[in-house]
Amino acid sequence: xxxxxxxxxxxxxxxxxxxxxxxxxxxPLPTSGPTADPAKIQLGQLxxxxxxxxxxxxxxxxxxxxxxxGGADGLNxxxxxxxxxxxxxxxxVLNSGFNFRQFWNGRVKTLEAQIDxxxxxxxxxxxxxxxxxxxxKSDPEYTKRFSSVYADGITPDNVRNALxxxxxxxxxxxxxxDRFLRGERAxxxxxxxxxxxxxxxxxxxxCHQGVNVGGNMFxxxxxxxxxxxxxxxxxxxxxxxxxxxxxxxxxxxxFRVPSLRNVELTAPYFHDGSAATLEDAVKTMAxxxxxxxxxxxxxxxxxxxxxxxxxxxxASNRQVAGENSK
Amino acid sequence: xxxxxIFLCALLIYFYFQGERELAKSxxxxxxxxxxxxxVDAQLEKDILKxxxxxxxxxxxxxxxxxxxxxxxAAFKAPELSLYKSANAGMDNLIDRYCTENEAKLHHVENFKxxxxxxxxxxxxxxxxxxxxxxxxxxRRIIDACLSFITFSSQExxxxxxxxxxxxxxxxxxxSHSPDLKLLVLHAKKILDLKRETDSLAEQVILSPAGGIxxxxxKQYVQLSTDADKSASNFRVDVLAICISFFLFSIHSxxxxxxxxxxxxxxxxxxxxxxxxxxKELEESQRKVLEQQQALISSSKMSALxxxxxxxxxxxxxxxxxxxxxxEQMEECIKDGEIDAVDFLDSIAAIKKxxxxxxxxxxxxxxxxREGKRDSAQLIKVSHLIHETxxxxxxxxxxxxxxxxxxxxxxxxxxxxxxxxxxxxxxxxNLLNNAYDAIERMPEKWIKIESFEGRDHVEIWVTDCGHxxxxxxxxxxxxxxxxTKEIGKGTGLGLSLSKGIIEGHHGKLYIDNQCPNxxxxxxLPKSQPVQTAQGTAA
Numbered sequence: 001x002x003x004x005x006x007x008x009x010x011x012x013x014x015x016x017x018x019x020x021x022x023x024x025x026x027x028p029l030p031t032s033g034p035t036a037d038p039a040k041i042q043l044g045q046l047x048x049x050x051x052x053x054x055x056x057x058x059x060x061x062x063x064x065x066x067x068x069x070g071g072a073d074g075l076n077x078x079x080x081x082x083x084x085x086x087x088x089x090x091x092x093v094l095n096s097g098f099n100f101r102q103f104w105n106g107r108v109k110t111l112e113a114q115i116d117x118x119x120x121x122x123x124x125x126x127x128x129x130x131x132x133x134x135x136x137k138s139d140p141e142y143t144k145r146f147s148s149v150y151a152d153g154i155t156p157d158n159v160r161n162a163l164x165x166x167x168x169x170x171x172x173x174x175x176x177x178d179r180f181l182r183g184e185r186a187x188x189x190x191x192x193x194x195x196x197x198x199x200x201x202x203x204x205x206x207c208h209q210g211v212n213v214g215g216n217m218f219x220x221x222x223x224x225x226x227x228x229x230x231x232x233x234x235x236x237x238x239x240x241x242x243x244x245x246x247x248x249x250x251x252x253x254x255f256r257v258p259s260l261r262n263v264e265l266t267a268p269y270f271h272d273g274s275a276a277t278l279e280d281a282v283k284t285m286a287x288x289x290x291x292x293x294x295x296x297x298x299x300x301x302x303x304x305x306x307x308x309x310x311x312x313x314x315a316s317n318r319q320v321a322g323e324n325s326k
Numbered sequence: 327x328x329x330x331x332i333f334l335c336a337l338l339i340y341f342y343f344q345g346e347r348e349l350a351k352s353x354x355x356x357x358x359x360x361x362x363x364x365x366v367d368a369q370l371e372k373d374i375l376k377x378x379x380x381x382x383x384x385x386x387x388x389x390x391x392x393x394x395x396x397x398x399x400a401a402f403k404a405p406e407l408s409l410y411k412s413a414n415a416g417m418d419n420l421i422d423r424y425c426t427e428n429e430a431k432l433h434h435v436e437n438f439k440x441x442x443x444x445x446x447x448x449x450x451x452x453x454x455x456x457x458x459x460x461x462x463x464x465x466r467r468i469i470d471a472c473l474s475f476i477t478f479s480s481q482e483x484x485x486x487x488x489x490x491x492x493x494x495x496x497x498x499x500x501x502s503h504s505p506d507l508k509l510l511v512l513h514a515k516k517i518l519d520l521k522r523e524t525d526s527l528a529e530q531v532i533l534s535p536a537g538g539i540x541x542x543x544x545k546q547y548v549q550l551s552t553d554a555d556k557s558a559s560n561f562r563v564d565v566l567a568i569c570i571s572f573f574l575f576s577i578h579s580x581x582x583x584x585x586x587x588x589x590x591x592x593x594x595x596x597x598x599x600x601x602x603x604x605x606k607e608l609e610e611s612q613r614k615v616l617e618q619q620q621a622l623i624s625s626s627k628m629s630a631l632x633x634x635x636x637x638x639x640x641x642x643x644x645x646x647x648x649x650x651x652x653x654e655q656m657e658e659c660i661k662d663g664e665i666d667a668v669d670f671l672d673s674i675a676a677i678k679k680x681x682x683x684x685x686x687x688x689x690x691x692x693x694x695x696r697e698g699k700r701d702s703a704q705l706i707k708v709s710h711l712i713h714e715t716x717x718x719x720x721x722x723x724x725x726x727x728x729x730x731x732x733x734x735x736x737x738x739x740x741x742x743x744x745x746x747x748x749x750x751x752x753x754x755x756n757l758l759n760n761a762y763d764a765i766e767r768m769p770e771k772w773i774k775i776e777s778f779e780g781r782d783h784v785e786i787w788v789t790d791c792g793h794x795x796x797x798x799x800x801x802x803x804x805x806x807x808x809x810t811k812e813i814g815k816g817t818g819l820g821l822s823l824s825k826g827i828i829e830g831h832h833g834k835l836y837i838d839n840q841c842p843n844x845x846x847x848x849x850l851p852k853s854q855p856v857q858t859a860q861g862t863a864a
Contacts, residue, residue: 025383100389104545201454203447210384217385217439224512255441290447 019069024198025209028178029095029171029261029311036165043145044166047159052135054125056081061118061163065093066150070265071170074203076273077288079122087123087238089273093265094314095259097168099215104271105240106218106256107245111164112157129156172262172311180308188308198298202288207257213309215259221271222253224291231274238271264307278303359401360544363424366394367540370431373534374438380446385439391530392432417550420543422600427536438527446518448513459582464494465507472514479521487518523585642687644721645680652677693752703831703854706747708777708784709739714747715754716775720764728762729772738779744853745831752825753835754786757846760820761790764844768792782852783833792844795837804835 013047047053051060058081064073073079078086088104096102102114118124119132136142136154149159165283178194180188188196199205208214221227221241229237237244240256253272263269268276275281282302286294294302370391377380402421452472455461461469468490475483494511632845652673659665716730723730743750758773765771771791778785804825820836828835833850 023383025384025386100393182583201450203450206395206443206447210389216389217443218436219440219443223516224445291512 024181025182026177026213027211028181029098029173029175029211031173034170035150039145040149040162040165041169043149044162044164046142046145047163047165052139053119053127054081055127055131056141057126058082061093064090064118067170068092070262071096072092072266074267076268080121081126083124084126085103086121087236088271089268091258092262093167094170094172095212095215095261096170098171098212099256099259100217101256104255104258105242105245107168111167112160115160115163132156132159147198161281170314174282174313175261175309175311177305177308178311189304191301191304192308194303195301195303196308198301199305202286202292202294202302204300204302207289208260213260214257217249217257218254219257219289220254222288225288227288228253230288231272241271259311260306262311264310278306282306336407339361350483352744356547357544359398360540360547363398363402363540364537366391366398367537370395370435372493374435377442378524381447384516385443388435388439392435395428395432399428404668417543417546420546424536424539424543425579427534427539431531431534431536434527434531438524438531441520441527443525444516448520451508451513452476452517461506464490464509468494470511473519474519476521479525482520483651486521487514491515491518557577610803637830642684644725645683648680649677652680671862687721703744703746704745705742707739708741708743708779708786709737711743711747711751711754712737712786715751715758718752718755719758723762723773726762726766727771728765729842731772731774733776735775736776736778738777738784741777741779741784742852743784743850746827746852749827750831750848750850753848754788755828761788761792761844761846764792765790784850784852786848786850787838787845788848789841789843793842794844798838800839802844 048061048065051057051063053060064075064078064080065071065254066073071094072090078084078090091104096111100106100109102108102111103117108114108117119129132153133156136146138161146154146158146162147164152158175190176187184211199208207217207219210216228239235281240252243249245251264278267278268274269278269281270284275284279299282292282299286292286298370388373382373388373391377385377388382388391499402425425508442778452469455465456469471483471487471490474480475487491511491514494507498508594795602658618780656670656673667781720730761773765773768791773791774787774789777788778787804821825835828848828850831850832854833848836847837848838845838847
């Protein structure tokens with residue numbers, strides 16, 4: 001009856017979330033991470049850096065979700081096995097546990113379910129579970145580690161769970177802005193405060209809100225203008241966004257609103273990686289989502305604010321950083 | 327043989343309790359889940375209303391509520407619950423319908439969030455623009471039309487706004503169109519399109535039939551589980567009967583073994599010796615009797631409590647259902663927007679009254695459970711004794727169609743008696759329970775309580791509609807372990823202990839043979855002799 005324990009936990013959570021009036025649309029990240037089994041997190045971390053998960057053993061999850069580069073790859077589009085170029089810009093893995101769906105088009109709900117995507121995509125890791133399980137089983141180190149954490153040893157479900165558990169531990173707390181939200185008024189400068197004010201009054205905050213500053217809803221790319229027409233490059237299937245999942249007309253060009261946490265580290269921006277700098281991204285967003293051409297002044301302030309969203313490196317990654325040279 | 331039957335007996339008892347626990351647990355689980363589903367529903371409704379009014383700042387709670395809704399559906403479909411739904415295809419069907427409705431609901435929530443955020447920005451834009459003094463002419467008119475549409479969302483406001491947007495488009499064609507106007511028109515169009523769409527999405531979420539399906543589910547499940555409970559309790563009585571027969575059989579075997587051994591050993595001399603020895607032992611332990619009897623009183627009280635627990639659950643359940651119903655009515659009124667202060671006050675008064683009733687029952691229970699021997703005899707009103715005791719059983723009587731009569735002319739309400747009220751209350755409850763058990767199966771059932779005040783004694787009469795106690799067992803019924811009740815129902819100790827208690831108060835407990843019905847009389851002196859104030863069962 002674990003579910004009922006969960007139900008009770010949920011009940012207490014909802015009642016707690018309700019009681020204090022949240023004056024700000026953005027909420028700070030929790031400072032203590034999820035209390036998962038450290039052995040499971042370590043196993044997940046090992047797998048995250050494991051190149052055997054790809055067909056030709058040339059790339060691992062960390063190849064594109066580089067934890068030293070904000071959990072992304074810094075590329076326009078990711079490069080997979082045999083130099084294949086992927087369809088969409090790599091979203092960051094940091095704080096991804098707070099997103100309500102995974103992938104740009106939000107086609108899965110959990111991190112566990114997300115894993116099959118890149119693993120099997122021929123342009124990313126191009127592998128399959130059969131060969132992954134066989135490879136892992138031939139390694140006594142994995143056999144030992146899995147059996148110490150999971151009763152049934154190495155299975156696709158357990159690989160997914162270990163990876164997802166590690167990913168959920170990749171939280172970046174105590175950003176300057178979070179400290180500001182927690183009452184440390186001097187944590188951000190006047191320019192940054194001005195940026196936050198504009199972020200709210202311009203309307204960016206209508207979508208980029210909540211604990212992850214986004215990541216909790218879908219929105220059309222181009223609410224106030226036709227982004228894809230102005231982009232002048234052919235519309236790809238990936239550009240259709242959520243339409244690929246639902247086939248509903250009104251889901252064309254609809255994407256999951258990305259989180260803006262650590263956004264400073266994850267250039268280039270948008271699903272197509274078309275904005276090279278944060279300034280570009282802010283201007284484009286203002287134009288197509290809010291219908292406004294904003295000044296350099298305004299852009300500068302907002303960018304300054306966005307940079308205060310960069311948090312501390314995840315605790316789990318710091319702890320076991322030395323261990324992943326395998 | 328004896329050992330084997332004791333073993334079997336233990337095994338059966340184990341299964342008996344195991345079965346009972348399982349049933350209670352799963353009943354609890356399913357109803358908790360349905361209750362939780364209702365809460366989740368309500369929470370989602372509240373949050374979508376808050377988002378619709380722009381009073382919530384982020385969609386996080388809406389997202390976590392949507393997650394809860396999915397969790398509930400998953401739990402309903404979980405294999406642990408299959409036992410209960412497979413018992414009834416209707417239940418299965420309801421769960422499927424509920425999950426389908428919820429899926430639709432969550433889809434609406436997703437659309438709602440996307441559109442609501444755009445609408446929020448456009449409304450914000452128009453509000454900001456309305457503050458600027460520079461704006462006049464068509465732009466000012468569009469702003470005003472937007473504001474009135476946002477506030478009233480009437481058809482008239484919509485038509486006005488539409489025509490102004492047309493007007494602005496004409497200007498655009500003539501190229502006498504400022505960039506500001508273009509942006510304003512863009513936002514006005516968003517407001518026109520999205521206000522109604524988001525309102526209707528929120529409405530669809532709130533009016534989703536999922537809530538109704540849950541109510542239906544609860545109704546069906548309660549029906550289902552009472553049916554199951556009935557057959558299970560029949561089964562349990564069977565099991566208990568088997569247990570006891572095994573137990574008796576094993577005692578029988580032991581006794582016969584003992585007799586055999588006995589016959590092999592020495593004869594009369596030893597026996598005589600034994601008898602005299604036993605008598606001596608008895609005499610020696612006489613001073614312990616008081617203590618033991620107290621313990622028996624207490625244990626019989628506990629067993630009476632156990633019998634009563636079911637009854638009390640019922641006593642409290644009925645008023646709880648009344649409260650639940652009232653609250654649901656009020657909730658519906660609020661949802662329908664039909665808040666009538668008079669009706670509400672009426673409901674609130676009913677709830678208050680019912681809460682008082684529950685409090686009374688709980689008080690009675692505490693009154694009963696207090697350990698009797700610690701306090702000394704106290705003056706207490708007979709009416710108080712009667713009412714405290716009735717609080718523990720009247721609901722059960724009422725729900726089983728037993729009419730409880732308290733004829734006012736025959737109640738010496740002001741009479742006071744010096745006694746250990748808890749013990750007397752226990753005797754009274756015992757008599758009432760006996761009466762109830764005796765007449766349970768009769769077509770017309772009533773129990774009458776009367777009291778009578780003499781010069782220096784009081785009497786409490788408990789009469790039921792039975793036709794008296796046969797003469798040949800009248801003597802025996804006050805003896806320990808005598809019972810006419812079904813196996814498993816009585817301990818056979820109730821009346822003998824009651825008699826002990828009353829005699830401990832220097833009173834009498836007897837059957838009134840003058841009465842055509844079954845009538846027990848508790849006769850108590852008004853005051854206790856000083857020296858026995860401590861020992862009630864001397």
